[in-house]
Amino acid sequence: MPPNAQPPRSIYDIPLPDPPGSFLASRPHLPYLLPFFCFILFFLPSMFGNLAGLHWEQLWITYHPLIYFTKTIVAALLLYLLWTHYTKIRWTHLPLGLLLGLLGTPLWIGATYLTHSLGLTNPTPIITYNPDLMLPLDHQRWLFFFIRIAGPTLVVPLMEELLFRDFLQRTLLNSADFQSVPIGTYSLRSLLLMSAFFAVNHGASMLLPGFLYGLLMGLLVIRTKSLGACILAHAATNLTLYLYCIHTGDWQFM
Numbered sequence: 001m002p003p004n005a006q007p008p009r010s011i012y013d014i015p016l017p018d019p020p021g022s023f024l025a026s027r028p029h030l031p032y033l034l035p036f037f038c039f040i041l042f043f044l045p046s047m048f049g050n051l052a053g054l055h056w057e058q059l060w061i062t063y064h065p066l067i068y069f070t071k072t073i074v075a076a077l078l079l080y081l082l083w084t085h086y087t088k089i090r091w092t093h094l095p096l097g098l099l100l101g102l103l104g105t106p107l108w109i110g111a112t113y114l115t116h117s118l119g120l121t122n123p124t125p126i127i128t129y130n131p132d133l134m135l136p137l138d139h140q141r142w143l144f145f146f147i148r149i150a151g152p153t154l155v156v157p158l159m160e161e162l163l164f165r166d167f168l169q170r171t172l173l174n175s176a177d178f179q180s181v182p183i184g185t186y187s188l189r190s191l192l193l194m195s196a197f198f199a200v201n202h203g204a205s206m207l208l209p210g211f212l213y214g215l216l217m218g219l220l221v222i223r224t225k226s227l228g229a230c231i232l233a234h235a236a237t238n239l240t241l242y243l244y245c246i247h248t249g250d251w252q253f254m
Contacts, residue, residue: 024085028179031085032167035078035159040201042071064129065144072151075159087166087183089227097229100220101236104213108241109253111209121205123252130251148254149242157234160198164214165221165230169194184225191218205252213237 024030043060060067116123135141170181172190195214202210217230224230245254 024082028085029167029171031082032163034082035075036163038078039071039075039156039159042067042074061129061134064134065147068151069147072147072155076155079155079158079162086162087179087227089231090183090225091228092226093224093229094232096224097220097226097231097233098236100216101233102240104216104233104237105240105244107216108206108209108213108237109244111212112206112253115205115208120208128251129254132249145242145246149239152238152242153235156238157231160201161217161227161230161234164194164198165217166227168197169218169221182225183227184222186218186222191215191222194218 112121115121131141131144135144166183167178169186169190170178170183172193173181173185173187192215195211195218198214198217199207199210217233220233221227221230241253245251
């Protein structure tokens with residue numbers, strides 16, 4: 001002990017370990033990234049080809065209902081456990097969010113068919129799950145539809161709006177301290193890059209609709225400063241898009 005140092009007067013003078021939660025508190029980006037990367041992690045095996053003698057794509061197709069159910073539950077659980085680390089959501093401008101969400105469905109469908117007609121994307125994606133072929137029994141198909149709609153309507157909008165419109169759009173303005181940037185603040189660069197990342201997240205066949213929809217949600221949060229409006233819009237789009245899939249059997253969107 002140095003000559004002038006005073007010994008602790010009691011155990012209360014001894015430095016204690018960091019309190020629970022300080023790891024995430026000092027890494028505010030992790031709560032936004034963890035649910036998203038855990039969610040997409042379940043899709044990666046479909047890209048492994050015949051690695052280690054297993055046909056991973058076929059396994060993904062065979063067990064897709066179970067895989068989707070599992071990854072939805074995992075993402076929902078992480079969002080619940082990490083909830084206190086997120087920006088407080090303002091549930092304002094909901095009518096505008098609902099309107100843009102309903103308009104987002106024809107925007108997504110139209111942009112997809114436009115890229116097909118221009119020869120930019122394949123009208124028959126390499127990996128598409130067809131419940132009509134994979135689930136011959138009615139109760140199996142309707143259970144799958146319930147799971148496949150519940151996830152994109154209740155979990156995915158919350159997860160993706162927190163990631164892209166809350167975290168990423170602000171991080172692109174101030175990566176060192178995104179929390180100091182008010183919700184809805186933007187530059188043209190941050191808006192375009194966020195939309196580009198959102199597009200890439202939806203795969204090569206959905207780049208144009210993903211980019212346009214990213215712009216739409218980016219403009220919505222810029223106009224309203226309301227993550228709640230974006231979450232409702234996203235949920236409305238996913239719900240109506242998936243109902244369209246069930247009605248038409250156009251499974252490329254599901």
